[in-house]
Every structure is written in C-alpha cells, then in structure tokens.
Amino acid sequence: MNFGGKFTPKTPRREKTNLSSSSDSEKVKDPVSVFCRLRNLRDENEASCIKLMSPTVLSLICPSESRVLRKDTHYAFKHIFTSYASQKEVFDHIAYPLLEDLLRGKNGLLFTYGVTGSGKTYTLTGDPYNPGIMPRCIDTLFNSIAEHQAQKYIIKSDKMNGFEVQSEADARDDCLHENRSTKSLRKKGSGDKVLYTNDGTSILGINERNLYSVFISYIEIYNNTVYDLLDESGGKVLQSKILREDSQKNMYVNGVVEQEVKCAAEAFELFNAGQKRKRMGHTLLNAESSRSHSIFNIRVVQLEQYVLNSNGERVIPAQNLLKVGQLSLVDLAGSERSNRTQNTGMRLKEASSINNSLMSLRNCMEILRENQINNGSRLVPYRESRLTHIFKNYFEGEGRVEMIVCASPSVLDYEENLQVMKFADIASDVKVVRPESRFTPYKTKASKSKPTVETPITKIKATAPLVFGPKIPLLKLNFENIDDSIGGIRNLVKIIQTRKQKSLLLNREINAKDRAFRKRLAEMNSEYTLKISELKSAQQQYKKEKKKSQNLEVKVLELEKMNDSLDSKNVQLVDSIRNLRCNLDEKDLKLNQNLMEREKQKQKMALKQEKMNQELDDKLRRQRDHLNAAMRAKEDKLKRVRDLLDEEHAVVVAATPTKSVVSEVSNNKPPVPHRSRHVAVANRRRSKSVGEVWLEHNSVKPVPLGTVMQPSMNKRKSVSKLSKASDITHPKQSKYCLIAQEADTDGEVETKVYKADILPTCGGGAQVIFNDVERLRQESPVGTPQKYT
C-alpha cells in the first residue's frame, strides 16, 4: 500500500444501474419491506377505523359518517406493530438488520411515512426513556465498534462523497485544529444534552481486522430545497445545498457537513444541534409537526489494516479500498389535508410542498412498479422533487429500502390513512436489487509532516523482520569428540560467511536503495516544490472560486429571501383577492336583490299604469262618445238650419218670437229660425260693416282660444245669458253672435261662432238673421304648423 504515491483507482467504475436493464434482471431483487406501526387512539372512547386481521394484515373500515361510503379494504405488511409494541421491538425487527448491513458496507434507507401526528418522529427519535430507532442505531453501532475505531481524522471526507486517508501525524494535527464550526455546533448541542437510555445491544461478529470511522450528516428538505442542519457557516440562516452525482454516479449533497464522531454522545449532540434548526411548526393536528423531510445519515467507513495470506501471515492489502456503508433514516413530513389542518399562509405553502414531494415519491414508486411488471423502461421522474432525486440510487439498486407506515386508527384519519395504505401497497410491490458490500477507492492525502511518520499500515510494515540468511546455530563444543566440534565450527563459519555475504549484499542493496531513495527523495523534493507551487496556485484558484461561490450563495440566499417574501406576498394577495371576491360576490348579490326589487316595483307600476291608462282610456272613450253624440246632434240641427236657410234664403222672425230665439240660444242649442217669420236678407260680411256693435253671446264660459286669429269685433258687448228683449233690441246693436265650443272626434276643441244680423222690426222688436258660421279650431300635430280655419 502506497500512502505517498499517486492514486490509481483499483476497482472499475460502477456503471449506472437501472432497474429495467438486462444486467439488473439477473441480480437478486427484494421487495421494499413495508412495516406498519399503529399508534394508540388519542381518546379511548373514539371509534377505530383499523381492524387487525393478523400480524401482517389489517383492514381499513370506512366510518359510517364518511361522505363517500367505501368497501372495507385489506392491506398486507411485512409486519404490523400494534400500539402496544415497544420501541425496542420496532428497532430489533426493523433497524437491527439494517445496522448489520451497515457494518458489512451495505447501504440502507429507512423512512417513516404517514399522516401528520401518526407517530413518525416518535418512531424514529422517541424520547430519552423510550429511544427510537435513531438513538438505538447510534448506541448499538458504538457498542459494537468501540474497540476498533480508527484514530480520529485518519479517514477524512473528501467533500465529494468520497474519503481520503492521511497519516497519524496529520490526523493529530487536525484533531488539534478541530473545525471551529463543529465545536460551536457541539456547544450548541451540549446546552441541553439529551441522553438516551443505552440498553447495551451490539452487533456480533464484526470484522476485527478493520478500523472503523463513523460519520454523521443531517439535512432537511424544506419547500423542495435541501438545507444542511449541521452547517453553521451562514449563521442562523440555513444554507441551501445542491445535489450532485459523484464519480460513481451516487447522489450526494454538495458541501454537506459530514462530521466524524467517536462516541454516541457526540452523535446525539450533533443530532440535537440539527434538531434545533429543523423546521417544526404548530398545526391543529400536531403541536410539534415536522414541516420538512429530515434525513439523518450515518456512514461507517472501514479501513482494512491487513489481510491474512495463505500462510496465515498478516500482509498489507493490495488495493486502496475503503468499505463504506450508509444508513439513511428519513422522517418524512406528514401528509395533510388543508381543510383539516386549516393551514393558511406559510403553513399552507409548506403543506402543499410536503404533499407535492410525497406525490412525486408515489409517482416514482408507481412507475418503478409498472416498469417491473411490464418489463418496461419508462423514465422514472426522480428529478421532479429533491426527495426522490436524493434517494434515486436506493431505488436503482444501491441499498436496501424499508418503510414504516405510521397510522393513527382514528376515524377522523380514515381518508388520509386510505391514501397512505394505497401508497404502502404500491411500495411493497416495488423490488430493489439486493445490496452488496460497497468498496470505494480512496486517495491518500499527501502528508503535511515528516514522511517518517507511521500510519496504522506502515506500522505493520515495520514489524516485518529483516532476514540475513540462515539462523546462527547454537554451537556446543565437545572436547571429547573434537571432530564434531570442528564440523560445528566449520558450519558456523560457513553460516557466518553466508550471513556476511548476505549482509554485504544487503548492505549493497541498502546502499543502492539508499541512493535510489535519496534520488527519489530529491525527485520528490523537486516534485514537492512543484506541487507546492501548484498547490499555491490551486489554493488561490480555490479562494477565488470560494469567493465566487460565496457570492453566488449570498445571491441565492437573497433570491430565496425575495422568493420567500414574494411567496408570502402572493399568499397575502391570494387572501386579499379571495376577500375581495367574497365582497364582490356579496355586493353582486345585493345588487341582484335590488334589481329584482326594482323590477318587481316596475312591474307593479306598469300594471298600475296600465290599469290607470285603461281607466283613462275608458273615461276618455266615454267622454268622446258623449261629446261625439252631442256634436252629432248639434251638427244635425245645424244641418237642418242650413237646409232651411238654403231653401228659403231668408227667414223673417217676428218680434215676439225673439224671446223664443233668445231662449233657444241661451239653451245653447243652435237657433232654429221659424219659417213663417223668416226675412230674406242678403249675406253680409263682418268685414264690410264698420262701426257695427256686436252682441256676443257666450252661453258657457269658453275655453281660452289662444289662437292667432280672433273674430274681429271692434265694439262688442258680451253676455252669458239673454234674459230680456231689450238685450237684443238695443238700437246700437246691429250684430249678434253665439259662441259655442265642443270637442271634435279627435278630442280637439272647436269653437263655432254663429253670426247674425239684428234687424229692427216695425213693431219695435228685432229680428235676428243668422247668416254665417265661423269655426275656430286649433290643432297641434307634431312637426306641422298649426292650422286655423
């Protein structure tokens, strides 16, 4: 084994594994082991929706009050732990075999899955008196390897998911300058030390030829971003990390703090420090609910000190190989329905991210199962979520996968349990390649101190004895048999000569080696100087890159902050939009109500108006009919008068009958001249008789005419009633007119002026001779000028 020379990988690079590949089909595969752990009911009187049928089968009973009634369904598990099962039972059954694998250099993934508050964290962590799987794993591990641990920092993480081995002196140096951040992490963790009860369990039959180193890392996936719970470089703000593939195509968290621990207490301190940073929150269903998926990684690295050759002698292993096993304990955040948790804002965003990642896990499982059943090659969408991406290797055959389904039997959890059980059903059908011990080639770190310093392996080299030839026999001189003694002496001389020759040879060899060594040393020295300058430039480059990456990280952090604030703003906006929508809906409702009310009123009004219109129409029709009848009667009378006038041309009215005429006129009836008393008088026009005096007889008070043309009567006397003969016989009066008003068929008012001459009779009376009728009508058709006749 060469600790100072150049590293050459001894094992071929592992090809990317794929479950559907033909080579994989030849490998032995095991289904994902799915266990179930039932927790106790919170309230003893509560009804249960889970019925145990056997130690491996349970039935999910649909509660009668469920919105959708479903048939009872059966689900099979590798084993079901009832609420009476102790933490130790769960550990012994599930985690102990994984620990055995870990010490054989095999990987294992154990995750808890279930509804929020169903006991996932309790199963994995527990409490000091009922330690869960994680503390039991740590205790059992150190109980088993305590005596066989490598000196601290002999094996170091190379920050790229691999390891390198360095000399003891360098390891001591590193111990002295122990990472400050780790110290402070420890300090933080040691503030309130949590000590879990150690029951002394250990793994039997570990390989005692190996030196063991244990490494711990603790990360969380929060809102689909990976954070290192042990990284203190960002102060209180957790640093987001990216996922990378190492040279062997294994996924790892870039730049994750992977701390070597030498005892269980140190591991617990780190766990507690990380636990304080883990995102927990209070929800309606769990006072301390995990808001992120947390992954606690234990890596055990084994360095083979020596191997035994066929003669049973200890020889240094020919290859630079480390056996590396990893156990990932994953506490998944609980699946939850927002209508039950009534989460809002940040909690709601967390819940949706949790549910999304769990959905991605389910998707991947479904596709893996489908590929296996149909021998298909559908792409498994590991990259959809960090949770699936980080565990890609496990599903592609890099380790054993086990799952504990935690379930609360409460009827309230029925719907969620149904989904969890379906997921478990899918998972138990997925098969993964049985893991093999993993050997990783390691680099030896160039020693910072003098090259004479021994590593655990160079120590073994030094103990190999130098052989100068045959052993020098014990010479016993026998003076009684001098020949024997001489023979012995000769033999001795021969041996001494051979040894001398051997010694000379060795001396020459040593000298040659010394020369070669010196030459090599000189070469190495120049190489060293070269390397130092290379290292310096690499360091400078590294510093630059580090600065760049720090800047980038700061930027990422700022962007994340911005993203977070945008997210919270978005949530607020969504809330306010929802409120505004509610308000709008309320207002719309009110508006609609008002509109309906108004419509009703309108309809009422319309009905009322229609009724009124009808009434008015009726009234108008009656009035019109009445007026028409009256007019018709008048026109008849008038016609008769005209006819008479036309026939006889003149009517002489005797003085005595004036009264009767007047009385007829006063009765507002058209005057009917008496045939025998008619006097023939030539037609006279008003315009021709200047200075005439008119007796204007308005039987009723007329409607104001408002016309432009008025009957031209310069001198007139208006009377409403003719009561005595002198009203007519007055000598100054020569003209008589009777004014009557009536409505025509269109309802327009028509004024008729019946004109007559007053002629004195020889008997001292007067005769009234009607000779003209003047009609005054006012019409107002829209858009047409008013007509007057």
Ligand SMILES: Nc1ncnc2c1ncn2[C@@H]1O[C@H](COP(=O)(O)OP(=O)(O)OP(=O)(O)O)[C@@H](O)[C@H]1O
């Ligand atoms: N088997 C059990 N025995 C006793 N107590 C239990 C058991 N399972 C859970 N509990 C208790 O129930 C509570 C909720 O459990 P826990 O926090 O482990 O739930 P969870 O599934 O991790 O929830 P979340 O997903 O919200 O983080 C805790 O107080 C825990 O102590």
